[in-house]
Amino acid sequence: MPCTPSSTPEPRHSPAPSIEDNVSAATTSQRDVSDHVEVAPRSRSPAPEESDLRRVPNLESLSDKQEMKYIGKLVGPVKITSSEEDERIRANSNIRPDEVFRTFHEESKTASVYMADGNQPKHRQAEGFKIDPKYAFQPLWLPDLRRDLTLNRVDRHLNWPMVEDPSSYVSTFNAEYWATKRARFHANESAKIAHRSSIAAITTKSLAAATVQAIYKTTWMRHTRRGKGNPILKEEIYKTYLPVKIPVWIRQTAVPSDGSAVTLKQLKASGTELWVSITELRRSDLRLVSKKTDLFASIMEKGHDYEWLCLGGILKTHVTRVTPFDGFKLHSEVGSSIVWSKKSPTHYIYDRKIQQWRLDSRLYALAVFRDWKAAAARLKARKAKAELKAKEEEEAQKKQEAEQRIAGQHAAIKPSKPKTGSLWKIANKTTRKTIGKPSRGKRKLNDAEDSGEEKCIRAPKVVRTEAEIWDLLIATAQKDVKPIEELRRKRAGSAHL
Incomplete structure (x- = not known):
């Protein structure tokens, strides 16, 4: 039976340095991390050689029942500065939004005064927890800056399905668009279905840029399942x-007021919260803590650039408004309409006076009827608009066809200039008519009696007067759709002469 770590004898090498020695040594050089290594006692194997003390354990050598854990903590004196050059540059940048937005619902793991008592989160490791009335949102675990401002605690917060070790952070987003998108995700796509969601706007105008300066201690733990x-x-x-x-x-x-550094005791006494940005954490010294761990890579993958985390509770005084989300739409405008949960099987409506969802079957039925009536009116108006549009299109098409028909008629009656004397030739043309033309059989019989000449009568040449010629021209022009007025004018002129 292997010994527990508490009963393990002292290693054969020299004793490990104290935290103070490591702090003083670490402040002299930040580049060489391997110079500040403290070896802990090992329970199942002798102390490693000196060369092994400076090498990160090979994760590939772990068995299927073993897992490597990394625990971070801020040790030594911790100070928070707010008047150095880095803070002034960040304060003048546009990285801090004027407002951040918190999406919450009945399944949230963060307590909220905007949810009914029956919907508050419960956890075995936080039994007896009750939200402080001064907070609008409060995590189940009390915040500890030394413990929580580390890679493993940020990674724990970003790991939603994880149940052990409740988070001390509260998630928010830098724009209402992302908060609405998250609410829609919980209502329609998430495995954990949310029927009663809301979005709270939190002001950040009183936030000042600051920097936490401390020594980051990483403890490498190997867990073996037995x-x-x-x-x-x-x-x-x-x-x-x-x-x-x-x-x-x-x-x-x-x-x-004098711009001096803030201690942890002073920060706690002020009763205010501390905020961090995922974007700034990715650019900070946390990426230099250990390149062999996968915690920073996890933050890079799971975190969002538009995400802000609050360490501790968010005061009610910093919440500017709370807006309900019915499962499809965010109701930002306050009016006489009743907001009801369109995804919930129970009759929940949103009460703007208490800023909570509550059960009310009467108002729920009234809201459903009003929405149905409004939807029917919109459908009727949409149908009437479509019919009017179709009628207008039909009339426009008929008008276009009529215009095309008239244009075709004008093109058909366009007069062509006749050749000189053509109408006179038509009027004085002699006609020839064959009378009693025999068939081929009768023609053979006629050949025996006569010489076979066909008996044809030629129409006599008709001599017309000028007035008759003009009348004939006018009649011919009427048949051929010719310009008649011009001919009549010419006839009148010739008669006058």
């Missing part, structure tokens, strides 16, 4: 120390 019924064997492999500067945001009420 079978059902046996506890997990936890072994400390080694520890590393690194001085870090972590960008944060604090309320201006917590900043001293």
